[in-house]
Amino acid sequence: MPQEFTDAIALLKADHRKVETLFEQFEQASDAGRKKSLAHEICNELKIHTVIEEEIFYPAFRGKIEDDTLDEAYVEHDGAKVLINDIATASPDADFYDAKVKVLSEEIKHHVREEETPSEGMFAQCRQTGVDLVALRDEMLGRKEELMAQAKASGLPAAEPRAVNLQPA
DSSP states (O other), X not given: OGGGSSSHHHHHHHHHHHHHHHHHHHHHOOSHHHHHHHHHHHHHHHHHHHHHIIIIIHHHHBTTBOHHHHHXXXXXXHHHHHHHHHHHTSOTTSTTXXXXXXXXXXXXXXXXXXXXXXXXXXXXXXXXXXXXXXXXHHHHHHHHHHHHHHHHHTOOOXXXXXXXXXXXX
């Protein structure tokens, strides 16, 4: 499976493309059951993605790229997590359900743009550090596979905001 993604950044970009497709499918869906299924998949994908970024990817670059870039990414994740938790526990007929999914989509698009902007985005900065992105990919992929198995077997817990714990202990 690691050959599927050339490095850690390719893995993260593939996650971005998958979630973008799921959001597009949600926008086209009219059936409540289909919306619920897509929203559940979106929430799980984003929970897994944020975990591998926050546990593995971002810490690998702390002190090597601009701290503000990483700090903003954590805070953007926290904003998304609030919506993820709301969406994950609601039903498609709940007030503001579609609006929450739409706002989450917009937040994710903004976050992706900040990570993927050529030359100055987070990923461009990361490529300049000399960090072994292939080894990082392997570590992230292992964790992702664990989380995917957990999601399938017993479900994932609520997304937990972390920005309050950014400073090392």
